[in-house]
Every structure is written in structure tokens, then in C-alpha cells.
Amino acid sequence: MNKVAVVAVGGNxxxxxxxxxTVPDQYLAAAECMRHIAEMIQTGWKVVVTHGNGPxxxxxxxRSEIARHExxxxxxxxxxxxxxxxxxxxxxxxxxxxxxxxxxxxxxVTVVTQVxxxxxxxxxxxxxxxxxxxxxxxxxxxxxxxxxxxxxxxxGRGWRRVVASPKPQRIIERDAIHALIEENFVVIAVGGGGIxxxxxxxxxxxxxxxxxDKDYGGALMANSLPAEVxxxxxxxxxxxxxxxxxxQQWLDRLTVAEAQQYLxxxxxxxxxxxxxxxxxxxxIERGGQTAIITNPENLTRALxxxxxxxxxxxx
Numbered sequence: 001m002n003k004v005a006v007v008a009v010g011g012n013x014x015x016x017x018x019x020x021x022t023v024p025d026q027y028l029a030a031a032e033c034m035r036h037i038a039e040m041i042q043t044g045w046k047v048v049v050t051h052g053n054g055p056x057x058x059x060x061x062x063r064s065e066i067a068r069h070e071x072x073x074x075x076x077x078x079x080x081x082x083x084x085x086x087x088x089x090x091x092x093x094x095x096x097x098x099x100x101x102x103x104x105x106x107x108x109v110t111v112v113t114q115v116x117x118x119x120x121x122x123x124x125x126x127x128x129x130x131x132x133x134x135x136x137x138x139x140x141x142x143x144x145x146x147x148x149x150x151x152x153x154x155x156g157r158g159w160r161r162v163v164a165s166p167k168p169q170r171i172i173e174r175d176a177i178h179a180l181i182e183e184n185f186v187v188i189a190v191g192g193g194g195i196x197x198x199x200x201x202x203x204x205x206x207x208x209x210x211x212x213d214k215d216y217g218g219a220l221m222a223n224s225l226p227a228e229v230x231x232x233x234x235x236x237x238x239x240x241x242x243x244x245x246x247x248q249q250w251l252d253r254l255t256v257a258e259a260q261q262y263l264x265x266x267x268x269x270x271x272x273x274x275x276x277x278x279x280x281x282x283x284i285e286r287g288g289q290t291a292i293i294t295n296p297e298n299l300t301r302a303l304x305x306x307x308x309x310x311x312x313x314x315x
Contacts, residue, residue: 002046004181004227005303008218008279009033009051010234013296014087021055027090033233034094036296037186042102043300046181048225049091050218053083053192054131057211061132076131076163077195077207084112084191091188108186114172114205115194115212115220121166129165129211134158164210168194168220172205178225193217215279223286229303230283230291232276237295239277239309241267254311256284280311289313 013033014026041047057079064073074082088110095108127150135143140151140159154160171177171190180187193212197205215232222230238250241262254262259277268274273293280291294301294308302308 002044003229004046004048004225005040005229005231006048006050006218006222006225006227007037007040007231007233007299008215009049009296010214013052013233013235014090015055021059023086026056027094030087030090031094031097033296034091035098036299038095038098038102038104039300040303041106041186042104043303045303046184046186048177048181048187048189048221048227050190050214050221051087051091051188051192052214053080053087056083056087057192058132065133075207076209076211077197080192080195080211081112084195085110087191088112088188095186106184106186108188109180110191111173111177111180111187111189113177113190113194114197114207115168115190115217116170116172116205117166117196117198117208117210117212118169119198119208121164123164123166123210127162127164129163130154130160131163131211132161134160164208165213166196166208166210168196168212168217171217171221171224172197174221174224177221181225190214190217190221213275213279215275216282219279219283219286219288219291222283223288226287228289230280230288231299231302232280232291232293233296233299234273234276234293235295236293237298237307239268239273239293243267243273251309254309255314256281256311257314259311277311284311284313 014029060079092108099106134157143149149161151159152162177187177189193214194217196208196210196212240248240250242248263277268277283291291311292302292308298307
């Protein structure tokens, strides 16, 4: 078959619960997730894996804050690169072991991936993405004055930094990723939506203090290859309308028009399913054929049309 699928795995998929946040805990969760990716590969798919990194960036920022009296703090773009390498390593190791058990002669490789954003994007004028730890109003005012941070009060839990979340425009390492896929490597790329960079007037790249939504980054990757299928692996087997209400309804298939309608009606929350639906629609609107939303354990069944929610281009 050898069709190409881009699978976006959430960063929270590596954090099972608050009691299992250590690196060994994350590796065990990664290994479980990669077992399902390996099953996809065994059935004939070429796969690019993208992933979230929100909790992991939070850990790095917190360490940086605690140690700032002794060591330099880590810029946000470098945090993104750090997490791409660390999570990529976990995925590579897990896939290596899984391939060995299955007798598959395959190899996984991680590409530290930069993603171009528009330096004039409205997101930079109105930062909205919360990052880092909560703090008191007094400490927040110090950060605003000394660091120039944008801080907001977050639902009574304290003050928190917010940064820009611009839309991704172009994957800098796209040709390298494409070449690796063509040579039958399993590629882990565009981690955390990609490291946001801008081009100056000379075409040189500069890292930005911003965060790209990982599902938007994954959709752009899927369009850029191009991939036959864009899969968003999340916490639920299918998407639902009226979620957690008595009239909840699981959805097997959605047209673009239906997905847009449900999104407009507020069925998909901005902080959870909303960006996933938007990313799936973006993939299809830019030429993709099929987007699937399901949980990792049902990846193979969803690709076979047995479960998951499929959003498809109308013939």
C-alpha cells in the first residue's frame, strides 16, 4: 500500500495523570502509543508522527525559573527544540524496540523542525496562549515591568504568561522529511507544532517567543508532503456533539459543511476538540482527502473505517 499518513499525538498523551509525570513514566506512555503506530506501519502505511509538547515545555520553563539565580533562562524557541529532541528520542527508542519484536526492518528518525510564521501576524499583537507556571499578581507585575511579558489572570488560579500562537505557514525542513519518507524511514517531526521562526529582510531565520498549535502544524505537514490521511490521536474514540450531555451523539462521519456547522454552534470547545476540528478542516480545505480523529488504541481500526470520526472532502 505505502500510503502516507501524518499522525498528530497530543503532548498530554505522555502524561497519564498527575502522579505519572516523570521521564520514565512518559516513556512508558510513549511506548504504548508507539505500539499502535507500529501496528499501522505493519499494515503498510508510511508514517510521519507529530506531537504536542505543552506539559514538557511547562516543566522546562519551571526548572528555568527556579534556577534563574544560578543559570540563564531558556528561551521559548529553545524549549521547543529541547522537547522535540527529548520526545523524539522516546518515540525512536520505543519504535526501535517495537519493530524488533515485530520483525520489521524499519528505522525511526527525528527531525528538529522549524516552521515559518508571519512576523506581522495579528497573534503577536494579541497573545493568547498560556505557558509556564501560575504566580501572584505582585510577581506578575514584576515580570510585566522587567521582562515585558504579557500576563493574564487565569480563572482565579493566579496570573500566567501568555504568548502569541500564530498560524504556521511553511515547514522549513519539508524536503528533508519528504526524502526520509521516500526512503521508508518513519519520521518524527513538527513536534509541538514546530519551532516558530520568522524571516528577516535578508531571508535569515529568527526564533520567536511563540507557540504553534500542534494540530495546525500537523495539518500543514500533511498538506505539504502531501499525505493521504491526517490523523489526530486524542483521548476519545470518536467526536461527539452535545458532549457529556444526556443527548450526546457520537459521530462516525462528517462532511466539511457539517463540521463547520457544529463548530459554529459551539459543540467543539476552543480548549479541546475545537482546534482539532479546525485543523482537520484546514487539511481538507488545502487539498487533503480524509482526516480522522480517534484515540491511539484504535488507529488501525479507524484507518480501516471501523471506528473513529472521519471528516471527508465531499465528492
